[in-house]
Amino acid sequence: MLGLLGILLGLALIMVLAFRSWTILLLAPLAAAVAALFSGQPMLAHWTQTFMPAAAGFVAQFFPLFLLGALFGKLMDDSGSVSAIADYMTRRLGPSRAILAVVAAGAMVTYGGVSLFVAFFVLAPMGQALFKAGSVPRRLLPAALALGTSTFTMSAMPGTPAIQNAIPMPFFGTTPFAAPGLGIIASIIMAAIGLGWLSFRERQAKARGEGYGAAEKGTAVSRELASTAREFDPAEISRAGSWGGRPPIGLAILPLVLVVVVNLILTQFVLPSMDFDFLSQPAWGETTLSAVGGVWSVALALLVACIVLVAMNRRRFRNLRESIDSGATAAVLPIMSVASLVGFGAVVAALPAFEMVRDWVLGIGGGPLVSLAVATNILAALTGSASGGMTIALQALGPTFMQIASDTGLDPALMHRVAVIASGTLDSLPHNGAVVTMLAVCGCTHRESYLDIVMAAIVSALVALVAVIVLGTAFGSF
Known part of the structure; x- marks a missing residue:
């Protein structure tokens, strides 16, 4: 029981102190030490022999995506492309459909590969102007931003380049387009519930005569808290910038389209047609294309989009080298934060008490999909990430679920x-x-x-998750 108590205390330490803006870089190894101590395990050995190899392995595996994703988001911002898309949606939809405009603009840029933090800082001023002109309460703006940037384009839309969609690929040997039909259904459910709720709240407010409300300056955002387990460091937002000129809408959207299209072509056609048998050799890590192909396709798609973006907008950058430098730098803190959480998960999985946790998770009624959903939900809630x-869930339980899939014929794409x-x-x-960042900006x-954030971002996603589990259990992956 002491070992289990140590695991719970470690998670509580991360949750409470991260909320108070303590950096995950220190919290994760500290929490791992607490868990090891209560289990009677050697703390220093776990730090250097368990924690660090797992964290380093995550960096080695996913740094290309964090690096290129942060770079692409910064280049899109500094070229004026994100602002051009936001302005276009504002003109097309107007103040009468302010909520829809914010959601659509957020969905467009994040599905195309722009970091949600870049989207927050660019779309919030646009949303404030639209909401004020349309007399929509300002208090609904964070939920509209959350729905457009942090729900279906992050977790459900097939091929999304979000890091969340990339993480399961090495564990399950899948691609970014895993279970596309189910992903589309989930996206429709999230968007419908979120937009339905926000429209209802807008009608309620107008019936009461409530308008935009008094203007209020955003509060300071902790750099560590805002960027924890995300793909962009907000401290780099203000560096470099554009000359103020914005590309035409077609030119602004093209890099986003390229990310999705190149990703699809590489995943479905190019990489499967090539001979990668050499990957099984020790010199290349004794791996397979299914384990690395998903990361390769997303990284190459982002790289192609970055090159095209710079080529088309060279004169729109105030200082191209500084934009590139700040974009690359913006990837470091987020990936190290996630890697630290991975290290913590590796230590927890190595403790004897974790057998109790594993048995409890696998014993949850409803089958392996329900077990996987509950484990991931709980750990995402506790870490706020x-x-x-x-x-953490896949580091600890991924091999177990893959064995279950092999024994039962469950499609890894569905998992x-x-x-x-x-x-x-x-x-x-x-x-x-x-x-925290959405509320602040x-x-x-x-x-x-x-x-409203709960309804738009949590309830809508939970309903979509239930639908995917039910459909996946009944019909399999599609």
Whole structure:
């Protein structure tokens, strides 16, 4: 029992102190030491021989995606492309459909590969202007941003380049387009529930005569809390920038389209047609294409999009080298934060007491999909991180679920989609870095806006998750 208590105390330490802006870089090894201590295990040995190899392995595996994803988001921002898309949606939909405009603009840029943090800082001013012109309460803006940037484009849409969609690929040997039909259904459910709720709240407010509300300056955002387990460091947002000129809408959207199209072509046609038998040799890690192909396709798609983006907008950058430098630098803190959570998960999985946790998770009624969803949900909630919680769950239980899939004929693509959607549900608790950032840039408080975030980002995702599990259990992956 002491070992189990140590694991729970370690998770509590991460949750409570991360909410108070302590950095995960210190919290994760400290929490791992607490868990090891209560289990009577050697703390220093676990730190250097368990924690660090697992963290280093995550960096080795996913750094290309964090690096290129952060770089692409910064280049899209500094070229004026994100602002051009936001302005286009504003003109097309107008103040009368302010909520839909914010959701659509957020979905477009994040599905195309732009970091949600870049989207927050660019779309919030656009949303504030639209909401004010349309007399929509400002308190609804964070939920609209969350729905457009942090729900279906992060976890459900087939091929999304979000890091959350990439994490299960090495564990399950899947691609970014795993279970596309189920992903589309889940996306429709999330969007419908979120937009339905926000429209209902808007009608309620107008019936009461409530308008936009008083302007309020955004509060300071902790760098560590805001960027924990995400793919962009907000401290790099203000560096470099554009000359103010914006590309035409077609040129602004093209890099986003390239990310999705190149990713699809590589995943479905190019990589499977090539001979990668050499990967089985010790010199190349004795791996397979299915274990690395998904990461390769997303990384190459982002690289192609970055090259095209720079070529088309060279004169729009104030300082191209500084934009590139800040974009690359923006990847370091987030990946190290997630890697630290991975190290913590590896230590927990190595403790004798974890057998009790594994047995409890696998004993949950409803089958392996329900077990996987519950484990991912709980860890995402405790860590306040979709990617961090899912990585801990898969680091500890991934091989077990793959064995179950092999024994029962369960499609790993279905497990991939369930894990990703599950990671994006209870992660949006009040201590989540993205929630804190959204509220800050919109000038709102938890008391004003958090109920709407719950409905748009948590309830909608939970309903979609249940639907995917039910359909996947009945019909398999599609």
